[in-house]
Amino acid sequence: MSEAACLPELLPLYYRRLFPFSQYHRWLSYGGVTKNYFQNREFSFTLKDDIYVRYQSFSNQNELEKEIQKMNPYKIDIGAVYSHRPNQHNTVKSGTFQALEKELVFDIDMTDYDDVRRCCSSADICTKCWILMTIAIRIIDRALREDFGFRHLLWVYSGRRGVHCWVCDEAARKLSVAARSAVAEYLTLVKGGEETVKKVQLSDPVHPFIKESLAVVRRYFTDYALVGQDIMGSKESMDKVVALVPDDILAALQAEKNPTKRWEKLKVIVQQKQASSKKSYYTEEEIMLQYCYPRLDVNVSKGVNHLLKSPFSVHPKTGRISVPIDLRELGQFNPFDVPTIRSVFGIFSDYKRTSLAKYVKLFDQFVEEMERSRKGELLRRTDLQKDF
Amino acid sequence: KKVTGKRRMRQIQILYGHCLQLYTQPPLENISLVEFEQFAVDRMKLLKTVENLGVTHIKTSEDYSKKLHAEISSLNFPHRTEAVASEYEKRRKDHISHFILRLAYCQTEDLRRWFIQQEMDLFRHRFNDLSPKSKSDFLHRNSLQYETEKKSLMEKLINSSYAFSGCTVEEQDFYKVPFQDALDLVRMRKVFVKDGFAYVPHQDIVTIVLNDYRTRLSKALALTARSLPVVQSDERLQPLLSHLSHAYVGQDYSIQKNIGKISLEQIDSLSTKSFPPCMRQLHKALRDSHHLRHGGRMQYGLFLKGIGLTLDQALQFWRAEFLRGKVDADKFDKAYAYSIRHMFGKEGKRTDYTPYSCMKVILSNPPSQGDHHGCPFRHSDPELLKQKLQSYKISSGGINQILELVKGMHYQLACQKYFELTHSIDDAGFSLNHPNQYFSESQKLLTGGKEVKRELDSPRRPHAAAGSENSKAPPETPSSSNRVPQEVMDDLDSFFQEE
Numbered sequence: 001m002s003e004a005a006c007l008p009e010l011l012p013l014y015y016r017r018l019f020p021f022s023q024y025h026r027w028l029s030y031g032g033v034t035k036n037y038f039q040n041r042e043f044s045f046t047l048k049d050d051i052y053v054r055y056q057s058f059s060n061q062n063e064l065e066k067e068i069q070k071m072n073p074y075k076i077d078i079g080a081v082y083s084h085r086p087n088q089h090n091t092v093k094s095g096t097f098q099a100l101e102k103e104l105v106f107d108i109d110m111t112d113y114d115d116v117r118r119c120c121s122s123a124d125i126c127t128k129c130w131i132l133m134t135i136a137i138r139i140i141d142r143a144l145r146e147d148f149g150f151r152h153l154l155w156v157y158s159g160r161r162g163v164h165c166w167v168c169d170e171a172a173r174k175l176s177v178a179a180r181s182a183v184a185e186y187l188t189l190v191k192g193g194e195e196t197v198k199k200v201q202l203s204d205p206v207h208p209f210i211k212e213s214l215a216v217v218r219r220y221f222t223d224y225a226l227v228g229q230d231i232m233g234s235k236e237s238m239d240k241v242v243a244l245v246p247d248d249i250l251a252a253l254q255a256e257k258n259p260t261k262r263w264e265k266l267k268v269i270v271q272q273k274q275a276s277s278k279k280s281y282y283t284e285e286e287i288m289l290q291y292c293y294p295r296l297d298v299n300v301s302k303g304v305n306h307l308l309k310s311p312f313s314v315h316p317k318t319g320r321i322s323v324p325i326d327l328r329e330l331g332q333f334n335p336f337d338v339p340t341i342r343s344v345f346g347i348f349s350d351y352k353r354t355s356l357a358k359y360v361k362l363f364d365q366f367v368e369e370m371e372r373s374r375k376g377e378l379l380r381r382t383d384l385q386k387d388f
Numbered sequence: 389k390k391v392t393g394k395r396r397m398r399q400i401q402i403l404y405g406h407c408l409q410l411y412t413q414p415p416l417e418n419i420s421l422v423e424f425e426q427f428a429v430d431r432m433k434l435l436k437t438v439e440n441l442g443v444t445h446i447k448t449s450e451d452y453s454k455k456l457h458a459e460i461s462s463l464n465f466p467h468r469t470e471a472v473a474s475e476y477e478k479r480r481k482d483h484i485s486h487f488i489l490r491l492a493y494c495q496t497e498d499l500r501r502w503f504i505q506q507e508m509d510l511f512r513h514r515f516n517d518l519s520p521k522s523k524s525d526f527l528h529r530n531s532l533q534y535e536t537e538k539k540s541l542m543e544k545l546i547n548s549s550y551a552f553s554g555c556t557v558e559e560q561d562f563y564k565v566p567f568q569d570a571l572d573l574v575r576m577r578k579v580f581v582k583d584g585f586a587y588v589p590h591q592d593i594v595t596i597v598l599n600d601y602r603t604r605l606s607k608a609l610a611l612t613a614r615s616l617p618v619v620q621s622d623e624r625l626q627p628l629l630s631h632l633s634h635a636y637v638g639q640d641y642s643i644q645k646n647i648g649k650i651s652l653e654q655i656d657s658l659s660t661k662s663f664p665p666c667m668r669q670l671h672k673a674l675r676d677s678h679h680l681r682h683g684g685r686m687q688y689g690l691f692l693k694g695i696g697l698t699l700d701q702a703l704q705f706w707r708a709e710f711l712r713g714k715v716d717a718d719k720f721d722k723a724y725a726y727s728i729r730h731m732f733g734k735e736g737k738r739t740d741y742t743p744y745s746c747m748k749v750i751l752s753n754p755p756s757q758g759d760h761h762g763c764p765f766r767h768s769d770p771e772l773l774k775q776k777l778q779s780y781k782i783s784s785g786g787i788n789q790i791l792e793l794v795k796g797m798h799y800q801l802a803c804q805k806y807f808e809l810t811h812s813i814d815d816a817g818f819s820l821n822h823p824n825q826y827f828s829e830s831q832k833l834l835t836g837g838k839e840v841k842r843e844l845d846s847p848r849r850p851h852a853a854a855g856s857e858n859s860k861a862p863p864e865t866p867s868s869s870n871r872v873p874q875e876v877m878d879d880l881d882s883f884f885q886e887e
Contacts, residue, residue: 148583148584178571179567182567182571182572182575186574207580
């Protein structure tokens with residue numbers, strides 16, 4: 001029996017026993033600093049038979065629990081905090097019901113890398129290409145923290161082939177559409193669709209953000225691209241690499257039999273070209289970035305009212321639970337070890353029962369950290385007021 | 389509230405010490421009514437030029453700058469950084485005219501958006517025109533001095549030898565700005581970003597300042613709009629303000645030039661050759677349904693008067709058409725004839741019966757179901773507009789150009805483009821502001837400047853004084869037969885107060 005088939009039977013159990021309602025409610029209340037923040041939040045549910053309902057909202061944790069346990073949604077999405085209770089939006093004068101705030105979110109999906117991974121395509125993933133997600137998380141997380149100053153980031157496995165990032169800082173939640181799109185564009189280096197062969201173009205001067213991102217990519221490139229994906233291993237894949245190089249060097253590369261040495265040779269050829277030319281060549285860097293740099297869906301990040309899959313929601317096709325990712329152990333994260341709706345109840349006879357406990361704990365730590373930070377900020381502000 | 393000499397001098401120095409300002413302080417003085425109107429009209433002309441140039445030129449090009457600079461000078465607005473007496477006068481005009489136009493343009497979303505766009509473009513041009521020292525001076529005066537970063541820290545942060553504006557760190561100041569205030573620079577990675585701050589080099593600071601200006605102006609207009617009901621309830625100010633927002637700054641066609649030179653038989657052919665699309669569509673609707681509703685009758689009726697129809701011709705024209713429909717002679721004479729005579733000043737004491745300008749057609753009285761008035765470029769659904777243009781045999785390339793302009797909300801420019809396409813010329817050679825202007829320019833082209841063919845059939849009615857049936861408005865200024873008394877000025881402070 002597949003994971004999907006078990007959903008009707010197991011979801012009710014999941015929502016009664018395992019879904020972390022308390023931490024969830026604490027998270028989305030954000031300390032109750034803003035009145036009705038939780039009450040004005042939109043949720044959407046996908047129910048059995050693909051019935052989709054929007055504008056769900058709840059007065060408190062208890063209502064949230066009761067409703068979810070009653071509806072047993074196959075999927076839960078989180079939307080924006082609105083000006084009024086979403087479940088009453090029809091009673092509001094037209095034009096006044098507006099999305100006010102929402103976390104800044106990012107969605108990185110493995111299908112967007114299909115043109116540069118050889119091991120899998122479309123919805124499939126494997127441990128080889130999962131490294132792309134590791135690289136993406138490292139680059140984006142660093143940029144969001146160090147460049148933009150954000151501190152409360154929740155990275156979540158999407159349940160099938162990607163990851164989501166929820167930036168929960170107050171400043172992030174208040175960002176305008178223009179600001180969200182500016183941040184997303186700042187983070188975008190790979191541009192172009194089917195028709196574009198060369199998707200990364202670098203020129204002088206190279207922005208520090210790009211340099212930092214390159215540093216991360218370099219750490220993984222040899223193992224991921226040269227060994228794992230073996231991009232220099234066959235004529236077909238080399239063709240693609242060479243298409244990104246300004247000159248015709250395929251023959252010279254084919255002369256070298258060792259794929260890793262081929263890459264070295266490519267670097268040498270480019271360096272030679274550089275030596276005899278005034279302009280800067282970043283061919284090596286451009287190739288590395290095209291193969292490894294994160295590909296974001298800007299539209300997901302731009303909209304204040306965009307709905308995104310909730311943490312701890314179950315993926316209807318794989319049965320996997322969208323769990324938070326521990327960045328301290330990012331290298332060890334294996335999407336295939338993530339609990340599914342069946343494994344979490346020990347339905348497999350040949351696998352040990354998996355536990356959601358460590359993921360709930362991670363989530364709990366995240367929420368606590370935000371609470372601590374809020375208290376600290378409050379103290380700081382009242383201290384400032386006391387000074388006169 | 390007259391201010392004493394010395395205090396005034398100090399105020400002037402603070403307010404007008406720089407040729408550029410952010411209009412944070414409302415004017416606090418008395419001015420004459422003439423100056424009041426003149427300032428407002430001049431600034432409107434300037435903003436209209438800003439709009440036109442902005443659509444036809446790249447905003448940072450030399451050509452654009454030169455032309456805009458010329459207009460600023462000719463309208464007597466400040467453009468020099470020297471502190472000479474004449475310059476102060478210009479700065480004062482700049483200051484006051486901005487605030488008057490705020491009153492006029494705060495009323496609707498459309499007006500606000502237009503005003504903010506043009507004011508920002510004007511500001512950008514003037515700021516870019518300043519010398520670097522003058523720019524710094526401006527920033528300091530306006531407390532926009534975001535923290536300048538210590539150079540040593542900058543060098544540590546940027547561990548390369550270049551900052552991205554291409555010059556070394558030593559050469560200039562960097563402003564530390566919250567990244568939300570520098571989105572355009574951040575988006576394109578043109579600035580160094582750290583800890584949520586963007587480090588903006590001196591020369592890029594205009595983008596930041598512009599964003600700041602836009603936010604302030606937007607808030608100010610919203611606030612002004614809130615006090616507007618009070619202003620509008622004052623019947624001395626109301627006509628003035630409503631006039632300003634609909635004001636047309638050119639010839640108002642209230643004085644008929646070509647009286648009796650058009651024959652009724654010519655109208656059908658003229659409608660396809662020389663009428664702007666708004667009037668062409670009204671004429672066709674009238675011919676098709678033998679009727680027009682009030683809005684259409686006003687817009688078209690006044691236009692016809694403007695092209696030279698006499699009262700008798702007009703009565704004949706409308707009567708003939710309406711009688712073909714459901715109206716009988718009696719009803720026409722009783723109801724509709726009255727309003728036609730009214731248009732020609734023969735009834736009642738209406739003050740505003742000048743043919744409608746484009747601005748008036750576009751901004752007031754939008755058409756509803758069953759109406760045919762308004763501006764097709766503004767009020768027609770783009771699909772329908774496209775079909776209409778196709779039926780007028782406009783090339784598809786031309787139609788696309790027109791639709792692009794409509795998308796950018798440049799309705800008069802779209803009409804101008806229509807003029808160019810239908811008259812097979814590259815450049816209309818005039819800036820379209822009035823349907824009657826469209827007609828006379830078209831006739832000029834088609835008849836090679838000759839006068840419109842004289843009417844032979846019906847004798848020309850002698851008009852005692854051609855001017856008597858029109859408002860006493862002097863040309864070039866909006867009809868102001870309701871002159872606003874002086875004491876209104878005393879109340880102005882309270883309306884301008886921001887808080």
